[in-house]
Each structure stands twice: as C-alpha cells, then as structure tokens.
Amino acid sequence: MIETTAVLGVAAAALGLVLTPGPNMMYLVSRTVSQGRRAGLVSLGGVAVGFGVYLAAATAGITAVFAVVPEVYLALKLAGAGYLLYLAWKTLRPGGVSAFAPVELPADSPRKLFTMGLVTNLLNPKIAILYMALIPQFVVTAHGRVWLQSLCLGSIQIAIAVTVNGLIVLSAGAIAGFLAGRPLWLRIQRFVTGSVLGAMAVLVVSDRARPVPA
Secondary structure (H helix, E strand, O other), X not given: XXXXXXXXXXXXXXXXXXXXXXXXXXXXXXXXXXXXXXXXXHHHHHHHHHHHHHHHHHHOOOOHHHHHOHHHHHHHHHHHHHHHHHHHHHHHOOOOOOOOOOOXXXXXXXHHHHHHHHHHHHOOHHHHHHHHHHHHHHOOHHHOOHHHHHHHHHHHHHHHHHXXXXXXXXXXXXXXXXXXXXXXXXXXXXXXXXXXXXXXXXXXXXXXXXXXXX
C-alpha cells in the first residue's frame, strides 16, 4: 500500500528535522542540562503527545483543506521556508547560539515539564511543515485509504523523532560538556546545522507537489 520510496522519504525528512536544532531540541537539552535526565524524559513525553496530536489531525484529513484551497498550502510553505531560513540565520550569524549551549532554567514540576514539552511541540513550525506540507507529498491517492497512509507515515516520523530525541536527552550533558571545552567543534556544529536548515528551506520552496484530498 505504501511505497518504499515514501517510507524512505518520510524517514529521511524526519531524521533531518530532528537532528537540526529547533524549539523541541532547545527545550529538551536545556531541561536535561539544567534539571537532569528525568526532567528531560518527562518533557519528551509531552513532545511525543504533541506528535500524536499532529498525527491525528493529518489522519483526520486536515490536509484536504490545502487541496481545495491551494493558496493556503502555498502560504504555509512560504511561511515554513521563511522560518527555516530564520533559524539558519540565527545559527550562522556572528554570536549565534548552539542548541548545546543552553541557558539555565529554574526547576519545574513533572506536570509543568510535560505540559511545556507538549506546548513547545504544538507550536513548533518545523513539525507543522512536516505534517501539513511534506508528508502529504508521499501519499498516493491511487493506493486508496489516504488516512491509513497518513497514519503509517506519521507513525514512522514519530518513532524516529522520539528515538532520536530520547538519545539526545540521555547524552545532552555529555555533549554539552564536550562542546563547551572545544569552541571549534561548537562552530562546526553551528555551521552544519545552519547549512542543513537553509537547504531544507530551499527544498520546501522549490517543491511543486500539491497536497492530496483525504
């Protein structure tokens, strides 16, 4: 039902997004470094639920609105590309900040950590772009059950994102300590991150695919 190229395409997009610092990574790393791994994992639980909300919306066919009103789809793509370019500039500009050089945060309760993880993910433009503009490009209406294809492809994204974010939480302290004592590595990490974000912005704008109806 789902083509191998679709699975690989979504997996590559999910991996690329989760490895490029954005609101989710900044929040998870900051929480882990400031409050410990347990706080980072609780925050990740909220982020995971946020992914589930996006998946439910995509499965319910919200992207069909974009097929009916292509101007909205175009506006989302342009806004998303603009946001990615902003993140690239923020990372590459002189004095830019790395995700692994987070600010200190006050200790919060598990409930607040979970809630903030959820809210951070729901307001994350990168995830909105992924579910509303990228994943629909891999859905083939000829294969039937568009909702099921969206569910399967979204599940692949969630599995990759939660796994990678979990590994980041578990190793955030060690990575931050390593980079803090090696400014050259910190600059290299920023350069690679900024370049990837810029390239993704160009791909989002240049892609001519249109969303499919549910």
